[in-house]
Amino acid sequence: MVDGAMSKRLWKQFIQEGVLDSSRINKRIIESWYRCQHSGVNPHSGEGREILTGKSFLQKKEENSVLLDIALPYLDKLNQHMKGSRSTVLLIDLQGYVLVMKGDAEILGRARKINFVEGVKWTEDEVGTNAIGTALRTGEPINVKGAEHYSIASHVWTCSAAPVRDDQGNLVGVLNVSSPVQHYHPHTLATVVSTAYAIEHQWSLREQQDQLELMQRSIDLLQTNQLMAIFNRRKQMVCVNQAFQSAVPEWSNLNLADLREYGYRERLCTPLYSARHSQLIGYCIQFEAPSKSTSSKKFYTRSLHFPGETGISKVFQQTLREIELVAHSDADIYIHGETGTGKEVIARAIHQNSSRKNGPFITVNCGAIPPSLMESELFGYVRGAFTGARRHGHKGKLEQANHGTLFLDEIGEIPPAMQVALLRVLQEREVIPLGGMKAIPLDIRVITATHHDLRELVQQGNFREDLFYRLFVFPINVPSLRERKEDIPYLVKYYCRQKNWPVEIPDEIMNKFIQYDWPGNIRELFNALERMRIFCGDESPDLSHLPPLFASTDLSSPGEQSNSIGGSNTLTLREQIQKEKIIQALQKTGGNATQAARLMNIPRSTFYRRLQKFNL
Structure with missing residues (x-):
């Protein structure tokens, strides 16, 4: 952590010039400042704006009754421990509302001057970078001191916050201790984290006791x-x-x-x-x-365990029926579908519903392995097989999958020489590692997948016909997302559950989703939702968030396209290329700006400036 004077200079430089020396300040603070800048948070204010009182505050407490019931005894102990330290102890819910605030009377009075009181919403979107809001956003403990706060109203405060999770790992709230900067103690964050862990342990213990009590009650019921x-x-x-x-x-x-x-x-x-x-x-x-x-x-x-969202479309229900029929057999399976349709999820579902479910599930992306390494990757090698070989040899993917399932993704990319070797293995069900003499028996099921038409590759002479018929035992077609648009609302809800994103997607956005053809299929849908989640946080998204989410502008009306900042009709050719590269990088990294900047090999500060420039 930098000293107060340095952080103040860094803050002024960022607010006035939009540039930042990332080597001098915590990574999470940097990310938060850019989020606040993008969201339009006023850095020269920072007082609480939304405060629940009366019935609305009581209702909020009722919604969080379990959290309060478990955490209050620990909050009281922490407050007693901090007595005389000129600090205030707070418990905050998942939406950022302060449920309980305890502490020295003088400090509580100072906090009231910026509306830092019970019932206030204290998130990044409301008051800028702060320990509470940033811990809620990142799910990580954090200490925010003085001018590390984005808004000037909190520059005289130091806040230490740690997330609180339930027995299933879901974020339910935040524990925080705040004090004036001059009374900051370096051990405060550790104390907050240990107290949060104690609350989580108590939560898990209570859930176990509740489950036992529920089972006992059920005997008579x-x-x-x-x-x-x-x-x-x-x-x-x-x-x-x-x-x-x-x-x-x-x-x-x-x-x-x-x-x-x-x-x-x-x-x-x-x-x-x-x-x-x-x-x-x-x-x-x-x-x-x-x-x-x-x-x-x-x-x-009913008896099929599917590790994803099944939806309701007839075309995907047919795919599920085929999975259930073939899972209990030992037949080799060929999965065909466009990129992003979830072919690996289908393969995993087959494995998990088969008699091999307790065995390994080994995935090989044939398109990602250089041809020169393909043989050693699949077959393995013995000690001293070639220069640079590992001292004890290497067990290949075929042997790793023994008594389980081998999933060969993008099988159409496998080089011709390896097609011959793979055919022999599938026929004889044994493998000889490179440099070895002894054949190793194989008991595996092989599932292959590709977005190519293998029949067409056979006709072109790029894929062996005999290998094709060896693999093409039970074909399963995975429909594209445009063929199962009625499943989009279910997939959106599934994503929100998986990411613990507590928002309702408005009907107008859902309608846009359904109108769009999704060339990238489910992967593109989830990437779009991930970017929307990053932009919106826990706030409900609106139509203004749609235009920058896709490389195509099909989701926007003509008027929206022409009015959008950074629209292609206002950009130079170079700027258009820059914008497209940024969009592609964000799609590849699931909306992670830091990884996208690294992928483009440009400084993170430059990347954020371009995001703002192109309204992304």
């Missing part, structure tokens, strides 16, 4: 002939009675949304509260059996 199931407070099914198990044998693979799709409807939902702490621990739900017209809906996927 499930003694009925009605279709009855017990769910935890997250609406995850934990146990069912005999009647339900007979009706839905694969119930453990399903959730409440699945049951509704199958036609099961809740007749009665009874909340269950803990006898220990009076908080909600689960639900006892009685179901009505589905009518005959809906009872068979999607039941063919």
Whole structure:
């Protein structure tokens, strides 16, 4: 951390000139300053603007009742520990609202002067770089001292914050200690982090106790002939009675949304509260059996574990049916689909639903391995096989996949010489490492995938016909995203769940998503959402965030295209090329600006200036 005078000079230089010496300041502070600059945060202000009071604040506390119930005893201990240190201790929720604020009366009074009070929203978008908002954004502990704050109102403060996560690793809030700069103690952040860990440990312990109590309560509740199931407070099914198990044998693979799709409807939902702490621990739900017209809906996927989003489109449901049919066999499989459709996810689903699921799943991208290394990568080699070989040899991918699944992605890129060698291995089911004499028996299933048309490659003489027929045992086609547009809302929700992004995508944006043809398929959709998440944070996105998300401008109306800053009609040819390269770099890195700058081999400060210039 730089001293106060230095950080003040760096701050002034950044605010006045937009340039920054990145070697003199914490990386996370730099990233935050650029986010604040891009979001239009006023660096000369920084007072709290949005403050919940009365019923709205009580409702916010109710929404975070579990966090408060678990964390308050630790907050009191921390406050007692910090007594006399001229500090204030805070607990903040996932949206950045201050739920509890304790501390010395004098310091609380000074905090009120900038509206740093209970109920205030203290995020980067509201008040600029600060320990609370930046910890929420990055999910990492951080210390922000003096002029490291983006807005001048907080330059007299030092804040130390650590994220708090629940038993499943989801971010639920932030613990923070703030004090005037002159009273900063270097051990404060360590104290905050250790207290946050203690809260997380208590959370995990409580969840275990709640689960045990829920199971004990369910013994009596499930003694009925009605279709009855017990769910935890997250609406995850934990146990069912005999009647339900007979009706839905694969119930453990399903959730409440699945049951509704199958036609099961809740007749009665009874909340269950803990006898220990009076908080909600689960639900006892009685179901009505589905009518005959809906009872068979999607039941063919009940026993299939799919590590992604299944959606509702008929074309992808057919793909799922094929996965389920072939997974239990030992046939080799050929997966065809455009780039970004999720061919590796399909391959993993086949492996996870097969008898080989406890064996290895080895992936080889044939297009990413130089031809000169392909043989040693696949077949391995023994000690001393060639100059530069490892001392103890190397086990090839074929042998690594023994008793499991070998996934050869982009099989169309495999060089001709290796096609001959691979054909022999598939026919004889044994491999001889380079420099070796002894054949190693192979018990593997081979799954191949490509975005090429292998039949066309065979006709062109670029792929062996005999190898084609060896691989083309059970073909599976993965539909493009434009063929399954009804799945886009489900894929968007899946992404939000995976990234713990608590926002609702507005209908107008969802409609734009559905209108777009997505040449990059699901990968492009997820990259677009990732960039939107970076730009918007926990705020709901709007249409203004759409134009810079895609290389194509199909999502914007003609008027929006002409008015967008940095539009192609206002740029020189050189600037257009620069903009396209930036967009491509961001797409390749999933929206990570630091990695994109490194990929383009330009300074990060230059990269951020160009982002601002082109309104990206």
